[in-house]
Structures are given as structure tokens and as C-alpha cells.
Amino acid sequence: MMKISHALFPLLCLPALAGAGGYDNVVQAQLRPGWRLPNGDHMAALHLTLAPGWKTYWRAPGDAGIPPLFDWRGNQTSKVEVSWPAPHVFHQSGMRSVGYKGEVVLPLRVSLRHTGKDSRLRGIIDIGICKDVCLPHRVRVEAILPATGGTPDPLIAAAMADVPFSAAEAGVTAVHCKVGLSQAGMTLRTEIAMPRLSGTPDTVIETADPDIWVAEPETRWDGGLLVAETRLTHTTGGAFALDRSGVRITVIAGDMAVDIKGCDR
Numbered sequence: 001m002m003k004i005s006h007a008l009f010p011l012l013c014l015p016a017l018a019g020a021g022g023y024d025n026v027v028q029a030q031l032r033p034g035w036r037l038p039n040g041d042h043m044a045a046l047h048l049t050l051a052p053g054w055k056t057y058w059r060a061p062g063d064a065g066i067p068p069l070f071d072w073r074g075n076q077t078s079k080v081e082v083s084w085p086a087p088h089v090f091h092q093s094g095m096r097s098v099g100y101k102g103e104v105v106l107p108l109r110v111s112l113r114h115t116g117k118d119s120r121l122r123g124i125i126d127i128g129i130c131k132d133v134c135l136p137h138r139v140r141v142e143a144i145l146p147a148t149g150g151t152p153d154p155l156i157a158a159a160m161a162d163v164p165f166s167a168a169e170a171g172v173t174a175v176h177c178k179v180g181l182s183q184a185g186m187t188l189r190t191e192i193a194m195p196r197l198s199g200t201p202d203t204v205i206e207t208a209d210p211d212i213w214v215a216e217p218e219t220r221w222d223g224g225l226l227v228a229e230t231r232l233t234h235t236t237g238g239a240f241a242l243d244r245s246g247v248r249i250t251v252i253a254g255d256m257a258v259d260i261k262g263c264d265r
Contacts, residue, residue: 023137026051026129031121031143032105035150040115042145045156046082046125049103054131057099058087060206060250063216064095066128066136076112076119083107085162086257087250089202096216097130098204098252105159110145119145164250164257171195177244177263185233186242190217190249192226192260199254203228208246211235226251 027050034044048056057065059082072080085104090097112119122142129137167175174193179186188205203219205228217230228249234240244263251258 023129023135026054026131027056027127027137027139029125029139029141031108031123031141032153032156033143033145033150034108034153034156036115036145036147037109040112042110042112042119043152043156044108044110044121044143044145045153045159046106046108046123046141047103047155048100048106048127048139050101050129054129055090055097055099055101056104056130057097057128058204059084060204061099061128062089062095062097062204064092064134065097065099065130066134068128069126071124071126072121075121076114077110077121078113079111080121080123081109081111083109083160083163085159086164086252086255089252092130105155107156107160107163112145116147118147121145164259167194167258167260170251170258172258172260175249175260175263176265177247179242179244182231184237185231185240188214188230188232188242188247190228190247190263191222192228192249192251193224194226194251194258196221197251197253197256197258199256201226201251201253204250204252205230206248206250207232208243209240212240212242 027048030047032045032047034042036042050056057068061067087098087100125139127137129135172192172194176191178189201219203217205214205217211234213233213235215231217228219228247263249260
């Protein structure tokens with residue numbers, strides 16, 4: 001996961017400002033109760049609606065973003081898995097962020113302890129919201145997940161259809177990752193063999209270690225390869241190892257996104 005920009009650290013020290021209700025009119029949050037799946041899991045969704053001009057952030061928010069945090073503790077669930085529709089890339093004040101504007105529906109696949117009964121799902125979600133300023137904001141949501149009578153929700157189904165393509169679906173045939181040393185940590189060059197996408201490509205690179213900060217990659221086509229180069233730094237400033245199998249690359253181009261997990265070598 002990309003780390004929070006140092007420029008935003010002072011804002012994270014303002015919980016009273018973000019949680020006092022002054023920004024409740026900026027974002028409306030609700031749980032869409034969804035429907036029960038044949039295997040006993042439940043498909044629900046977190047639905048966020050943002051005021052005009054405001055945006056919120058993806059799981060890897062970029063240099064100028066605040067990563068979302070989910071707390072589902074105290075529920076009749078064993079796991080809540082969030083799916084992420086393809087995000088947009090924003091540039092503001094010389095920094096890049098990755099997220100959504102207007103509204104976003106995040107599908108939730110919920111594993112239940114009691115599959116034959118209605119279940120109550122409660123969540124506390126800390127998100128970043130941004131317009132002229134970027135602020136942390138907390139929302140609380142709650143819904144009953146019906147055991148019977150639920151039908152597929154078109155908004156949830158549309159959001160599920162908007163998640164990035166897998167590497168296989170997008171025709172990715174090879175992913176090479178080359179690591180080098182830099183003054184502050186490491187350099188990483190990824191070379192992805194894949195068909196060209198329409199639009200100028202952006203990439204977001206994540207690692208399996210949340211304490212590794214990933215700089216905004218420089219992305220370009222080089223023949224039949226999509227090349228992305230970036231810098232990696234550990235938050236402690238110390239030495240670290242990179243698990244190449246845990247590298248995750250999301251390619252965003254126009255209205256299409258591709259989710260690539262792991263390097264071939």
C-alpha cells in the first residue's frame with residue numbers, strides 16, 4: 001500500500017474537526033443489504049455519495065491520499081472482503097491521488113457465522129475526503145442482511161462488473177521486475193508484456209509490506225512492453241527486502257483497468 005504524504009500528517013491530527021459532524025454533508029454512507037449467495041456467503045455493498053467537487057480514495061490512495069480503513073469487529077461475520085471498482089487518477093498541486101468522485105459502490109462479500117439467519121452488519125470506516133483540503137472522516141453504517149427474499153442489487157452488480165480485469169483476461173503474457181539500489185532504498189522497474197490499451201496509461205504499484213512506501217511510477221510504452229519505474233523506501237529508513245511475488249500492479253488507462261499480481265521474475 002502506498003503511504004500517506006508527509007504533507008497530510010498535520011491533517012491526521014485533526015480528529016475533532018473530521019468527526020465533529022462539520023463534514024457530514026460532504027459524504028453520505030449506507031450499507032446496501034444485497035442478497036444471500038448459494039454457498040451461504042452474503043453479497044452487500046458500501047455506498048458512498050460525495051458532494052460535488054469532493055473525492056475519496058482507493059485502497060492505494062497515492063502520494064496525496066488517505067488510505068481507507070475498515071472495522072467490522074463485533075459482527076456475526078467471520079470475514080468481510082472488499083472489492084474495488086476501477087479507480088480514477090487525479091492530479092492536484094503537483095501530487096497524484098487515486099480514488100473516486102461523485103459516488104462509489106464497494107461490493108462486500110460477507111462470510112457469515114450463521115448462514116440460515118438474518119445477520120446484522122455494522123461497520124466503522126475511516127476514509128479520506130478531499131476538495132480544496134484533504135481530511136480524514138469517519139462514517140458508521142449498519143444494515144440487516146436478509147437470509148431470504150434478497151434479489152441481486154443492480155448497483156452492486158454494476159460495481160462488481162467494474163472491477164479491474166485480471167492479467168489473464170487482459171492478455172498479459174509476462175511481468176518482469178528488476179530491482180536496483182538507490183540512495184534511499186530501492187528502484188523497481190516493471191516490464192509488462194500486454195496488448196496496448198486506449199488512453200494514456202497510469203500504474204499503481206503496491207507491495208506485500210505496508211511499511212514500504214512506493215513513489216509515483218513513471219509509466220510508458222516501450223515497443224510491446226508497458227514499463228513502469230519507481231522508487232521504494234521503508235518507513236523506518238532502514239534496509240528491507242522486496243517479495244516480488246507480493247508486488248501488485250494496477251494499470252489504469254481510460255475506462256479500463258488491469259490487476260496484475262506478482263512478477264514472473
